[in-house]
Amino acid sequence: MDSTVGYYAGGWPAALARSLFDRGVDLRRLLFVAREGDPRFALGSYQLTTSFTTTADLGDRYRKIQLPAEAFDPLESYGRVGLHQPVLPLEIALNHQDLGSSADWSVYYESVHGGIQLTDWDSNHPGDSALLQIRSPSKATFVLHSKRRVAPPGHGLLLLIYTKSASTGGYASLYEVETHGQGSPQALQMVKPLSQTIELDGGAESHRRFGEIYLIPVRPDREYGVYIYGQGEETQFFGGWAVYYQPFPDG
Helix, strand or coil, X not given: CHHXXXXXXXXXXXXXXXXXXXXXXXXXXXXXXXXXXXXXXXXXXXXXXXXXXXXXCCCCCEEEECCCHHHEEEEEEECCEEEEEECCCCEEEEEHHHHCCHXXXXXXXXXXXXXXXXXXXXXXXXXXXXXXXXXXXXXCCEEEEEEEEECCCCCEEEEEEEEECCCCCEEEEEEEEEHHHEEEEEECCCEECCCCCEECCCCCHHHCCEEEEEEEEECCCEEEEEEEEECCCCEEEEEEEEEEEEECCCC
């Protein structure tokens, strides 16, 4: 659905997302375009591009998520295509105050011991006033985990928004643990509401910023944190953090 909407809307969704990053993230509501009766684009079988792939043949490039019809109100319809708004309001779960400092993160894995340096970096970009700078002179592979987690009180969606300094080399996503911290953290493959790359700045690769927006269904018996994966870069920046919780009605 992300590719279809982007194509027929002439790039308008990406432009709207770009303006969101330019003025600082302050999201008020989510809207979903669906086509009932279509096995790819109905609310109950909503196909989106994944945030990353885990197989060499890209077999998991797409993923279908189930959006319960009772959790949405119809706003507009154009034949079989409809615009839907969640019944319950969107809630902010984590923001830059929870994720914007190097003290908010811990190194979960590094391929070279002591090869990761985390520092705070000031930025002039709206919404990116506090950036996390990750330096790795050895260009090590690493995984960072946020110390703060979200414990959803019910079923719903989590929406992750952030900026990064390069189109390759690293990305952020969510990890989950069982409630009360039991079990090992598990990295989650999220989906992208927009398949287009959201380029925020032009110029040289090292000075460009990119925006990312991911979402995933969540459940109440899990806690969710943010993780950063990186490799092959000496210096990377991440910022503009926001995690939103979209609750679904009980039952």
